[in-house]
Amino acid sequence: xxxxxxxxxxxxxxxxxxxxxxxxxxxxxxxxxxxxxxxxxxxxxxxxxxxxxxxxxxxxxxxxxxxxxxxxxxxxxxxxxxxxxxxxxxxxxxxxxxxxxxxxxxxxxxxxxxxxxxxxxxxxxxxxxxxxxxxxxxxxxxxxxxxxxxxxxxxxxxxxxxxxxxxxxxxxxxxxxxxxxxxxxxxxxxxxxxxxxxxxxxxxxxxxxxxxxxxxxxxxxxxxxxxxxxxxxxxxxxxxxxxxxxxxxxxxxxxxxxxxxxxxxxxxxxxxxxxxxxxxxxxxxxxxxxxxxxxxxxxxxxxxxxxxxxxxxxxxxxxxxx
Numbered sequence: 109x110x111x112x113x114x115x116x117x118x119x120x121x122x123x124x125x126x127x128x129x130x131x132x133x134x135x136x137x138x139x140x141x142x143x144x145x146x147x148x149x150x151x152x153x154x155x156x157x158x159x160x161x162x163x164x165x166x167x168x169x170x171x172x173x174x175x176x177x178x179x180x181x182x183x184x185x186x187x188x189x190x191x192x193x194x195x196x197x198x199x200x201x202x203x204x205x206x207x208x209x210x211x212x213x214x215x216x217x218x219x220x221x222x223x224x225x226x227x228x229x230x231x232x233x234x235x236x237x238x239x240x241x242x243x244x245x246x247x248x249x250x251x252x253x254x255x256x257x258x259x260x261x262x263x264x265x266x267x268x269x270x271x272x273x274x275x276x277x278x279x280x281x282x283x284x285x286x287x288x289x290x291x292x293x294x295x296x297x298x299x300x301x302x303x304x305x306x307x308x309x310x311x312x313x314x315x316x317x318x319x320x321x322x323x324x325x326x327x328x329x330x331x332x333x334x335x336x337x338x339x340x341x342x343x344x345x346x347x348x349x350x351x352x353x354x355x356x357x358x359x360x361x362x363x364x365x366x367x368x369x370x371x372x373x374x375x376x377x378x379x380x381x382x383x384x385x386x387x388x389x390x391x392x393x394x395x396x397x398x399x400x401x402x403x404x405x406x407x408x409x410x411x412x413x414x415x416x417x418x419x420x421x422x423x424x425x426x427x428x429x430x
Contacts (some may be wrong), residue, residue, distance in 0.1 A: 125139075126190075127199065129207065131264035135156065156324055159391040161179070185226075188224055199226065203217070205285065238279070244258040244332060248418055259336045262338055263287035265288075270331070273278050301374065301375035313402050323409060334414070334416065344390060344396070344417070347370060358419030
C-alpha cells in the first residue's frame, strides 16, 4: 500500500526510509513526517532488522566473502521493495564498520547500487558516534542534569559517546563488537562456555577499551544517565522483560547484576537450548553472549550500575538528519 502523498501537492505528509548496512545485520526504518520535518512528528511505518552477517567472513583477512555480499545485497533489495511499497521515494542507505574496514568494500557498494538500486554511503566513526548519540537523546531525552553516556554495541565495533545538553563532549569508536568478539573467542564453541573463555573475552574487550583511550579521555564521575542502543542492548532488555513480565523494552533499566545473570545463563547452556530462551531471537543466540560481555566490561570500566535500553539506533539518527 502506497501511503505517500507527493510533497508540494495537496498532501500534508511524506515518507522517508533509511537502510543501515551493519556488520551483523541490515536494518530498515520507514517513517512518515509532516511538512515541518520535525522528529516529534515522526510516525514509524516499519522498523525491520534482518541478520545477514556481511562481516561474518572478514575478521581474519579483512575481505568480505562473496557469499556474504550476495546475501546482504538480497536483503537490501527486499528492504528497498518494502520501503517503496510503504511509499518512500527518499531512501538513504549508510554503511558502518564492515564497509569502513574491508579491502573490497567498493565491490559490495557497486553490487548494491547495480543490483538493488541503492547507493550506500560509508560513514566515518565520528559520524556514527554522533548519529548514535542523537538517536539515544531522541529516545531518553537530555534532562538528567549531568553528562549522558551512550553505548552502541554493533557487530564489528562499539561506539561510546558522552554529551551534555545535547552537545557531544567526547566520542570513541572501539574496534570490538558482538560479531567480531564471537569470531575472536567463541566461534568454535557450540556448547557450554567455560569461565576461562569468559575471562579471555573480558581481557580482550578491556584491552580494546584501553587501546582506544576510553579510561584516559572519558570522565565518568558526572554521568547522570547511560543509554544503550543496538541489538545487544534491546535483546538483553527483551530477555529481562520476558522473565519479569514487563511489557516494554525501550526505557527499561538494566542493572549490572541482570547483565551478569544473563551472561551466566547463556554460558551455561548449549546453542540449541539457548535458542529457546524467552525473548531471545534465535538468530542472535550465538552473539548475545559476546555482546553481553562487552556491556558488562563497559559498565565495570565506567563504574555504572545500570543502563537504559533504548529501542532507537543509528537508523533513527540518520532519519532525523535525512
